[in-house]
Structure formats: C-alpha cells, structure tokens
Amino acid sequence: MRCQLSPARATRLPLLAVVAAAIALAGCTAFFDGPNAPVARRAAALLPADVLILGEQHDAPEHHAIERETVEALAGQGKLAALLLEMAEEGNSTARLDTTATDAQAQAALGWNDKAWPWRSYGPVVMAAVRAGVPVIGANLPRARMKNAMTDVSLDVQLNGEAYTAQQDAVREGHCKLLPEAQIVPMTRIQVGRDRAMAQAIVKARQPGKTVLLISGAGHATKVLGVPQHLPTDVSVKAVRLQAGESPDEDEANKGAYDAVWRTPPLPPKDYCAGIRIK
Numbered sequence: 001m002r003c004q005l006s007p008a009r010a011t012r013l014p015l016l017a018v019v020a021a022a023i024a025l026a027g028c029t030a031f032f033d034g035p036n037a038p039v040a041r042r043a044a045a046l047l048p049a050d051v052l053i054l055g056e057q058h059d060a061p062e063h064h065a066i067e068r069e070t071v072e073a074l075a076g077q078g079k080l081a082a083l084l085l086e087m088a089e090e091g092n093s094t095a096r097l098d099t100t101a102t103d104a105q106a107q108a109a110l111g112w113n114d115k116a117w118p119w120r121s122y123g124p125v126v127m128a129a130v131r132a133g134v135p136v137i138g139a140n141l142p143r144a145r146m147k148n149a150m151t152d153v154s155l156d157v158q159l160n161g162e163a164y165t166a167q168q169d170a171v172r173e174g175h176c177k178l179l180p181e182a183q184i185v186p187m188t189r190i191q192v193g194r195d196r197a198m199a200q201a202i203v204k205a206r207q208p209g210k211t212v213l214l215i216s217g218a219g220h221a222t223k224v225l226g227v228p229q230h231l232p233t234d235v236s237v238k239a240v241r242l243q244a245g246e247s248p249d250e251d252e253a254n255k256g257a258y259d260a261v262w263r264t265p266p267l268p269p270k271d272y273c274a275g276i277r278i279k
Contacts, residue, residue, distance in 0.1 A: 040073035046238040055221025062264035063242040068125040075132035081210035083129040087117040088138030095135040139201035149193035150186035176273035199230035222257040
C-alpha cells in the first residue's frame with residue numbers, strides 16, 4: 001500500500017477526491033501506528049533500549065514470524081547485539097559460525113532439543129540472525145543445574161515477598177494445580193533460577209548503542225516477576241507480550257507487566273492440562 005499523495009497530483013484532483021484521499025491517508029496512518037503496524041515500526045517505537053524481550057506463546061506460529069521480523073529489522077539497521085533464547089541452554093552459541101552455516105550446524109552449536117522446541121518453529125528466527133552475522137546465544141539455566149537450584153534457598157529472596165508469592169501462584173497455575181504443594185517451592189526456585197540465568201546472559205551480551213533481543217515465554221518476560229526483575233538498574237529493558245487473541249483476564253494481568261502487547265489472531269481452543277491429568 002502506498003500511503004503518499006504528491007502535492008502536484010492533489011492540486012489536479014476535484015475537491016471530493018481530495019477529501020477521499022485524505023481519509024485514505026488517515027487510514028494509512030492508523031495502519032502504520034496501530035496494532036497492524038509493521039513489526040519494524042512497532043519495535044522502533046520501543047527503542048532505544050539495552051534489551052528487548054519478546055514473550056511468546058510457544059505454539060503460536062504468528063509469534064515466531066514476528067520474532068524473525070524483529071531480528072531482521074534490528075539486524076538490518078546494525079542495532080542487534082545478540083539474539084538470546086530461552087530455548088537453548090547457557091554455554092551454547094553460534095558465535096563461531098560463518099554466515100553461510102547450515103541449519104544443522106546452528107542446531108549443533110546451540111545443543112538444540114528439537115523434541116522440546118521444534119526447529120521448524122524456531123529455525124527461521126535463528127537462521128535470520130546467523131545470516132546477519134549476529135550471535136545466537138543460549139540463555140536458559142542448564143538442565144544439569146536445575147537439581148541444585150531446587151535446594152538453593154538464596155533463590156527465595158531474589159524477588160520481594162509479594163512477587164515471590166505471585167511467582168509461586170504462577171507455578172501452580174502452570175502445572176494445572178496438580179503439583180504437590182511440597183514441590184511448589186523447589187519448582188519456584190527453578191523458575192527464578194532460569195530468569196536469573198537469562199538476565200545474566202543479557203548483561204554479558206550487552207553492547208553500547210545496540211539492543212539484545214531475548215525470546216522467551218511470556219511468563220519470563222513479565223517485568224513484575226520475570227527476567228527484568230534480575231537485571232541491574234542501569235540496564236534499560238522493554239518487554240513485549242505476544243498474545244494470541246483477546247482475554248479480559250489476560251488484559252488485566254498485562255497491565256504494568258509489559259511495555260506493549262502485540263496481538264495476533266486467536267488459536268483454536270486447546271486444553272493444555274488434558275495430557276497432564278491423564279498421567
């Protein structure tokens with residue numbers, strides 16, 4: 001869509017046509033500034049920032065497309081310091097790969113777990129960064145360290161009391177309220193440990209004048225409970241919730257938790273707890 005009307009052409013149009021053109025241009029403005037605006041424009045509206053976090057719904061294809069477009073937009077402007085992923089463990093990176101590396105080479109460099117995180121969903125965003133010469137870095141707490149995290153009492157004080165209680169409630173909900181109460185504290189420690197690991201990865205990847213992009217689940221992206229809580233105060237962060245569909249409950253929860261909510265079409269209804277209940 002071309003949203004431009006030259007002055008010379010405008011002078012040759014009848015008055016009604018000029019009015020119609022003005023209405024059309026107003027519609028263009030709404031398109032570029034509103035919820036249907038191109039990803040590059042929406043991202044630019046949140047910057048500059050040291051880190052931009054996109055909190056996705058893991059099974060929403062539109063979210064992966066937005067993530068790829070964000071990488072391409074920031075890298076195309078030379079503003080992307082690194083792409084960090086919840087989906088890969090700390091210690092893994094594509095930094096040594098050439099821009100012509102294959103998907104298989106990228107997966108090997110990241111220690112990719114295709115069963116947990118289908119490459120068909122995440123491969124395009126990873127390879128967009130690789131092709132741009134931007135390092136893709138695993139940011140999640142390694143599985144080998146999760147057992148220790150479960151008994152690490154220092155993780156109990158990383159959030160203030162109210163936030164820690166809210167994080168415990170989020171763990172209950174995330175496990176469909178089927179987790180034994182004795183496991184709530186250990187599992188909350190893992191969640192906090194993962195958020196802290198991702199925050200530490202962000203600090204290591206920072207570059208002056210550029211933005212670190214972190215892709216994670218929406219729960220890790222929230223500014224009141226997640227990764228932003230563990231960043232130093234001198235790190236400027238913008239958090240975006242990628243939300244499939246609309247929900248009054250989620251809209252209320254989003255307030256104060258994210259700097260922006262980018263909506264995508266709703267997904268077919270799905271009972272995510274069904275498989276857990278059967279077990």
